[in-house]
Amino acid sequence: MLAAGALILSGPWSPSLAPAHADGDADAGTAxxxxxxxxxxxxxxxxxxxxLDRGDRSAGTTSVAFRLVYRRDRSRPAEGTLLPNPGGPGLPVIGHRDYARKYHDLLATHDLLLVDPRGVGASGPVTCRTAGWADLHASRARAIAAAAACGRELGAGRRFYTTEAVADDIDDVRAHLGIGRLDLLGQSYGSYLMNVYARRHPRHVRSVVLSGAYPREFDMLGRPAARAARRALRLLCHRSGGACDGEEVLDDLAVLAARLDARPLRYGDGAVLDETALAGTVYKLASGHVELLGRLPAALHAAVHRDMGPLVHLVAQVRPISGYAAGRTGFSMPMFVTVACNDYPALWDRDAPLRVRARQYAARLARLAPRDYRPFRPRAWIGGITDLGDLCIAWPARRAPERHRLGRPPDVPVLVVSGELDTGTPTEEALLAARSYRHAKVVEVPSAGHVAEQDPRAAACVISLQTRFILQGRVSGTECLRHIPPVPVPAPERALT
Structure with a gap:
């Protein structure tokens, strides 16, 4: 279990939804x-x-922005076309992600196709002016209210924004450009999107690379994430050179979780550190801030001994993930919520009124085993993860947009990359995502977090693995995995000075 570098084989519409999209004068599929x-x-x-709706052409149209970057060696035909997506949902691609630099070696012979998903970036961005997006990270109740407010503002137009629709848009762009097959690179939610594309348009897929992957039907109650968090802390300490002990860290978390549940701590600009916020911090550290994860053991040790300063400082560093709400990196909170509420599994009857949904959700929580969420209570752990649990319980659409039955996945080379410390899309879920494909290979990257190629310690190794895989159709060059350094963990006495 602790081996490094293992190769596992296996209401009213928003203005952005109205005239520009409902223009019936132009035929779909024209530039x-x-x-x-x-x-x-x-x-x-x-x-x-x-x-907007391929099943109802009277709904109108929208425009999808694309950029096709040609290979450096134009003396020969392209050996393939890389189509990446960084995830979100709600992250733009064009002008926001430097794939040309990161995959420089591959793009000597491969073209690069960038497509902004509908509703994001240059593809008719969706807006929700009534929703308070900072509320998504303020409290669970305010997050639910913000999601519901966005759904009401979008009105009937919300049904047009689904992963299937984005996948079909991509294929229309591919066909328009005359590209035969694509090499898919999906990161985080992009893995979800690319899996849908591959199964809706299998004839146009040459290879698939999924990083930070999860299956279409994943656990909305966060049990794999809780298991991954415990494993991540044990692995962190196992490689710390004796700076921490994983079981002691988990014990400290249990003490603080109980203490903060009984007596939440207010700090800074009115923020509250309670059990849910502590759980969310642990989750975010391992999923998106692994460079800070090594500071957690000493901060917990200090907090247990009544010095909350290091922990509060760490929590405050993680909180700015809500800066996405202000548009940093072009992230679209409206699309994040809309796709999550349209596409992700529901834990209640979508046709039921809100009070019935709430009872059904409470009954699901009551059946959970507390041991699955140790050292937190189930409600606190689930509540600390924005897009799980009951975020969409008040989403105004009762029936979800129709989800078509996906076809068989293509029998092509598939590589799934998972960060060993990742709680957001843990290896457990990566293996489930890989199971759909006959010959998928899963590589777990030691000491890496969510989307391992974004971790500076692992990036060069992982990108080289992905590049070789796309070029050769097989996994090679895994030796570099053994040289990825562990996350630094300061000893408690050093971290508190």
């Missing part, structure tokens, strides 16, 4: 502009008009 400003040399940029 509507020469492209976004700033199209670089050696690239073709444009916008393609696509149906």
């Amino acid at each position: 509507v502009a020469s492209g976004p400003e700033g199209c670089p040399a050696g690239a073709v940029c444009g916008r393609l008009r696509v149906p």
